[in-house]
Amino acid sequence: MSGLANRYNWVKSPLIASAPMRLISGPALAHAVSSAGGFGFLAAGVDVTNLSQDLQTFKSILSTSPVPNYSLDVLPVGVGFILWGADLQHTLQILSQPDTPPPAAAWLFAPSNPSQLKSWAEGIRTATESKTDIWVQVSSVADAIETMAVASPDVLVVQGCDAGGHGRYQSAGLISLLPEVIDAVSAYCDKKDIPVPFFIAAGGISDVRGVGAAVALGAEGAALGTRYLASEEAIIKKGYQDAVIRASDGGVSTVRTDVYDKLRGTANWPEGYGGRGVTNKSYEDAMGGKDFEENTKLYKAAEAMGDAGWEGEEARMTTYAGTGVGLVTKVMGAAQITREVRGEK
Numbered sequence: 465m466s467g468l469a470n471r472y473n474w475v476k477s478p479l480i481a482s483a484p485m486r487l488i489s490g491p492a493l494a495h496a497v498s499s500a501g502g503f504g505f506l507a508a509g510v511d512v513t514n515l516s517q518d519l520q521t522f523k524s525i526l527s528t529s530p531v532p533n534y535s536l537d538v539l540p541v542g543v544g545f546i547l548w549g550a551d552l553q554h555t556l557q558i559l560s561q562p563d564t565p566p567p568a569a570a571w572l573f574a575p576s577n578p579s580q581l582k583s584w585a586e587g588i589r590t591a592t593e594s595k596t597d598i599w600v601q602v603s604s605v606a607d608a609i610e611t612m613a614v615a616s617p618d619v620l621v622v623q624g625c626d627a628g629g630h631g632r633y634q635s636a637g638l639i640s641l642l643p644e645v646i647d648a649v650s651a652y653c654d655k656k657d658i659p660v661p662f663f664i665a666a667g668g669i670s671d672v673r674g675v676g677a678a679v680a681l682g683a684e685g686a687a688l689g690t691r692y693l694a695s696e697e698a699i700i701k702k703g704y705q706d707a708v709i710r711a712s713d714g715g716v717s718t719v720r721t722d723v724y725d726k727l728r729g730t731a732n733w734p735e736g737y738g739g740r741g742v743t744n745k746s747y748e749d750a751m752g753g754k755d756f757e758e759n760t761k762l763y764k765a766a767e768a769m770g771d772a773g774w775e776g777e778e779a780r781m782t783t784y785a786g787t788g789v790g791l792v793t794k795v796m797g798a799a800q801i802t803r804e805v806r807g808e809k
C-alpha cells in the first residue's frame with residue numbers, strides 16, 4: 465500500500481482526487497469520490513461564504529452514507545482555496561469549529577506572494593492542530609522549491625500545462641515537469657533535512673492510462689478536474705457539460721487565455737495565470753480584435769440564453785477544460801469514474 469493510502473485510510477492506491485473546481489465541485493461530488501476510495505475535494509475558491517454550509521451538507525450525506533474506513537478525527541474530504549481571493553481569518557474560524565472534525569486536507573493554489581502561502585499553511589495547521597494536511601498546487605520547479613521553503617506541504621500537486629481551468633502560462637507537460645520537480649524537491653529536502661512531500665500529478669489526465677503514466681513518473685496518484693466535469697454529481701450547466709463531451713483534440717480545441725476572465729469580470733488573478741478552456745466565438749472575436757465592450761455584451765447575451773450559450777457556431781460561454789477533453793466522452797457517476805481511472809472494472 466502506498467504512503468498516501470496509509471495516511472488517509474479510506475483511500476485506495478493509486479490515489480485519485482477530484483480537483484477542487486470553483487462553483488462545480490460540491491458535497492455530492494466530493495462524497496461520491498471519497499466513497500469510492502478516492503479523495504474528494506470541495507471548492508471554496510476565492511469566496512469562503514458557502515464553505516460552512518458545504519461542510520455541513522457533506523457531513524449530513526456522510527451520516528446516511530458513510531465513507532468506508534475513514535477515521536473519525538477528520539472528515540474524508542478536502543477543501544480547495546484560491547489564495548489571492550479567499551479570506552484566511554474566516555477560513556480559520558470555519559476550520560476550527562470544536563464540534564466538527566476538520567477536513568483531511570486543504571488544497572492551496574495561486575497565492576499573491578510567498579508570505580501569503582506561508583500564513584495560510586501555518587494558520588490552517590494551528591487552527592486544526594495539524595489534523596488538516598496541507599496540499600499545494602504548483603506548476604513549475606521554481607514554484608515547488610519556493611513552496612517547500614515557506615509552507616513545507618504534506619502533498620505537492622504538480623500541475624502540468626495541459627490542466628483545465630487556471631494555471632501558469634509558463635509551464636511544462638507532466639512528462640518532463642513531474643520528474644524534474646520530484647528530483648529538485650527531493651534534493652532540497654535532503655539538504656534541509658526535512659521530509660519529502662508526497663506528489664500528485666494534475667493536468668490532462670482523463671483515464672487509467674494517464675493515471676498509470678503519472679505513477680510511472682513518480683506520483684502517488686492523480687488529481688482530475690476535466691474528467692469529473694462529466695460526472696452526474698458535478699454542479700454544471702448541461703450546455704457546458706455537453707460542450708466538454710463534444711470537444712476533441714484538446715491541444716487544438718482548448719487554449720490557456722485570460723479572455724474569459726475578462727468577460728466574466730474575474731480578472732484579479734496574479735500575473736502569469738490564465739484559464740484553459742474550449743475556445744469558442746468569444747475567444748475568436750477577442751483574437752480578431754473585436755471591441756471589448758461589444759464582446760462583453762454578446763457574452764452576457766449568451767449567458768442569458770442558458771444551455772444554448774454553449775451550443776453551435778455562436779457558442780460564447782466559458783468552458784474551462786483541459787487538453788484531456790477528447791478522452792471524456794460520456795457522463796458517468798463520480799464513484800464509477802474514480803474506480804475506472806484507478807483501473808478497476
Ligand SMILES: Cc1cc2nc3c(=O)[nH]c(=O)nc-3n(C[C@H](O)[C@H](O)[C@H](O)COP(=O)(O)O)c2cc1C
Nearest residue numbers: 483485486573627628629667668688689690784786
Ligand atoms: C472547471 C475547472 C475549475 C477549476 N477550478 C479550480 C479551483 O477552484 N482551484 C484550483 O486549485 N484549481 C482549479 N482547477 C484546476 C485543477 O485544480 C486541476 O489543476 C486541473 O483540473 C487538472 O487538469 P485536468 O482538468 O486536465 O484534469 C480547475 C479546473 C477546471 C477544469
